[in-house]
Amino acid sequence: MRAIWILVSNTSKAEQGHVMIILYLALKKDQTMAHVQIGDREIGEGRPIFIMADLGLTNGGDLGRAKELIAVAADIGVDAVKFQMIEAERLLGDHSIEYTYPTLAHGPRTENMLEMFKGLEFSDEEWAEIVATARSHGIDIIITSHYEGAVARCNSLDLTINKICTWSLSHRRMIEMLAENGKPLMFDTGTITQFELLKLEDIYRKAGGGPLIVLHDFHTPEEEDMNFRAFEVYRQLGMVAGYTPQGRSDWLDYMSVGLGAKVLEKRLTLDRNTPANGHWKAHEPEEFKDWLANVRRCETALGRPVVEPTRIDRRDTKLYYKSAFLLRDVEAGAPIRQEDLEFKRPGHGVSSHQVTERLVGFPYPRAFKAGEMLEWGQD
Template identity: 35%
Template sequence: MKHEIQIRNRKIGENNPLFIMAECGVTCNYDIKIAKDLIDVVHDAGADAIKFILWFPEEIMSDKSVIYTYETLEGTKSENMYEMLNKLRFTLDQWYEIKEYADRKDVVMFATVNSPSGVEYAEKIGLEAYKLSSWDYNYFPLWEKIAALGKPMLIDTGPVNILDVTKVIQLMQNQGNEQSVLVHCFHTDKYAEMNMRTIPYLKQAFNTLVGYSSKDRDDETDIIAVTLGSVVLEKRLTLSRDLPGHHHVISKEPEEFQEYVKLVRNVRQALGDYNLKPSPADLAERKKWFRHLVANRDIPKGTKLISDMLEGKRPENGISPEYIDFFVGRQTKRDLKYNQAISWDDI
């Protein structure tokens, strides 16, 4: 798989800036003003992208009686899932308007697509990348249709195993699409089950770019993800946790999201190079606190030096004390004062 991909004007890879996207697939409440305001938040925070979901519940649900339960600030709420998803939709004209607004704000816009009509809408809108959810791994017609488009595919993992991932990666390659980002995600609250080392494992096992999708507004695992090689981060964003609907309560609000972007970009920068490379500040401090060779007492000219006559003291300007054995046994050519730096010409 490719080690660098491009979504619109953003290059994604180990040698490129972290690609940060806001997950707004339900928190936009499918209100056009909220969607545009969220795009503004992404732009102002310095993130790269916003992700929605193209919902067509008729095409993904056979049982329309399923009840979905979620948390809000006011407590647990349950809704008929089909009816709930049916309300989380924009018309095609509204999608055009939102995409045009995102383009003007230089925010990459793409979507999770889980149905044939979703692919049709995404192509009409002009989305530059696709997100594939954890729940669609065994629906190969969808994968084949999207992979054949030749666009980047950001792929959630979650409940799948290594064979499931192998199948869809092979499917992509069969379609000539090598633009994958495998995105580690999970649906557990237990730290011992989060298995963040999946990230480097996926990178090595599939020779692909890797990312991480955070399940809530906490940041510990996001930091871990960056240090383990994620080049893509997805974080939930809402305008307010008071808004009706699900996922708001586990999402960042605008100021929090802005701080989050700063945090993870700083973490990425702090990783640096696979090397031992002192910073300019460390090198400046070295000059102050490393030692140089000095006389440990007044030493008359013509004295045969012994080790007790020499010492290493700060700062660094002079001969390193590591050469003290070279001076022992040699005679001084001039008088040396206590704490005076010793030079090669003094013996």
């Protein structure tokens, strides 16, 4: 692998990703879609889409609300809830930064980012309760590590998978620390290039980590920048890929199902009118339930990678396909000719294919009148 890095490092940045993928695929023995184990669930091709309810902001740092959200999410039918482990003092070097975000009922709101993040912190005892609550409801819990100290804290909770966001993709030391437990890594793309994607996989696996789950991610409202065709790259690399939406545009989520997303995440709130960060673009419980039902419908509609008619279409061929009808009277023993026939509905008689391939030139078994249908078994 070191030789590959040397070769790629000597190419232009614009070409690094393409060269890396070509070399990666040439060396990779199994290019089929991977499967990743998360707890007792296998994620990947041929498996149901893994659904996560994102509660990372909407829990508001309130233990009671966090538990209520978990219960609601479990009742809706998600596979996992996602939280984020933040310690504001260790995440932010500049404590003066302010952040402005929209709210649904109160307009834009500006907060000191340090204070905003402090409001999302939980103690170790509270984290243990949150994890236990999720497990008591029969769903998994995934926690995003935002700083190095979160690694040991998450390890103590015996989680099934490591998780980082796009803003931690440059934090190599934390990535290597996470890898030491041997578990898979779920991460958001966003800022990453194709070259950096493969470099991340190499770093993580060499440090002892398991396979990757890639969540397609972006932070733009501009559709021309969303680049969902990146799913083609994830597929070429044999990686399990999903999508983490940044808003309420559900049609993008449904499109990602068609492109091969195996993991989907959606933010859940109890009330979109809550005047805090993240609630305005979340889904309330009934909206989330409808969204999930639509995802499952999309998933079912994908079917199998084969071209075949539906049961209804197969049945209706008898009505709407065409059969051979005589244009003129013919005598018994006369040769069957194309010019004696026209083709009209219904389709339970002799088809045009059958006339061409099996009957032209053979004698009529009996006399036919103009307008009669040719059917098999006629004497």
